[in-house]
Amino acid sequence: MNQIYGKLIKCLESIRQKTDFQPETALILGSGLGDYADDIQIEATVEYSEIDGFPVSTVPGHKGRFVFGYVDKTPVVIMQGRVHYYEGYSMSDVVLPTRLMGMLGAKKLILTNAAGGINFKFQPGDFMMITDHITTAIPSPLLGANLDELGPRFPDMSQVYSARMQDIIRKNAAEMGITLREGVYVQLTGPAYETPAEIRMCRSWGADAVGMSTACEAMAARHMGLEICGISCITNLAAGMSKKELNHQEVQETADRVAKQFKELISRIIVTV
Numbered sequence: 045m046n047q048i049y050g051k052l053i054k055c056l057e058s059i060r061q062k063t064d065f066q067p068e069t070a071l072i073l074g075s076g077l078g079d080y081a082d083d084i085q086i087e088a089t090v091e092y093s094e095i096d097g098f099p100v101s102t103v104p105g106h107k108g109r110f111v112f113g114y115v116d117k118t119p120v121v122i123m124q125g126r127v128h129y130y131e132g133y134s135m136s137d138v139v140l141p142t143r144l145m146g147m148l149g150a151k152k153l154i155l156t157n158a159a160g161g162i163n164f165k166f167q168p169g170d171f172m173m174i175t176d177h178i179t180t181a182i183p184s185p186l187l188g189a190n191l192d193e194l195g196p197r198f199p200d201m202s203q204v205y206s207a208r209m210q211d212i213i214r215k216n217a218a219e220m221g222i223t224l225r226e227g228v229y230v231q232l233t234g235p236a237y238e239t240p241a242e243i244r245m246c247r248s249w250g251a252d253a254v255g256m257s258t259a260c261e262a263m264a265a266r267h268m269g270l271e272i273c274g275i276s277c278i279t280n281l282a283a284g285m286s287k288k289e290l291n292h293q294e295v296q297e298t299a300d301r302v303a304k305q306f307k308e309l310i311s312r313i314i315v316t317v
Contacts, residue, residue, distance in 0.1 A: 074157035076299025139264035174274035209273035227252025240284025
């Protein structure tokens with residue numbers, strides 16, 4: 045058995061020893077949304093540390109557990125704290141939780157994150173619906189022997205982010221009176237914030253927002269055939285766009301400021317997708 049797939053099976057068995065909950069939708073929580081899972085109808089929780097061989101998040105503000113439960117009547121699995129490539133894990137470990145949620149039964153994936161705005165029209169506190177992504181600067185999670193049990197060797201990536209789910213996000217944002225931005229998200233490795241020259245490069249590529257997660261998870265989920273959508277909270281303007289020095293505190297403060305509205309939007313999306 046492929047080593048990566050064997051690890052997935054081991055993690056799956058570890059979770060199934062604790063709960064047989066069957067989710068329909070998976071949700072990965074970014075900065076500022078960490079406590080969203082505390083407010084749903086919780087049926088079970090599984091700490092990452094309780095799962096044999098599971099990578100554990102080391103980022104401040106990221107809890108490390110799966111939460112199983114219901115948002116209204118929709119059964120969900122929520123990843124409360126994600127794993128990042130910059131923490132030193134292999135890319136296969138970074139996307140292991142995403143793959144695991146698909147193996148647990150989820151057919152739809154909602155990705156959220158905090159991101160830096162590259163588009164000059166964006167302001168801190170804006171929400172950007174991800175319409176496409178760029179992963180040129182990170183290793184593909186699909187490198188190596190293909191996991192035939194999960195998906196094809198050469199998966200199509202012409203529409204990673206579901207047009208159907210994008211329409212639902214637009215509708216819900218409009219009903220809430222949210223000015224929804226739309227754009228391309230580029231994932232870089234981190235953990236350092238980008239230089240102004242790197243931001244100019246990303247803008248020349250066609251990127252509207254930049255971050256250190258999400259796109260690799262979307263790629264792995266698309267390989268498995270999950271239906272995907274993504275929303276970035278623009279927490280700061282990227283390097284060189286203002287005179288401010290970038291720091292994680294600013295990211296957290298902006299994410300916290302708009303968290304209530306972000307949570308309502310996510311709940312609306314979950315029950316309508």
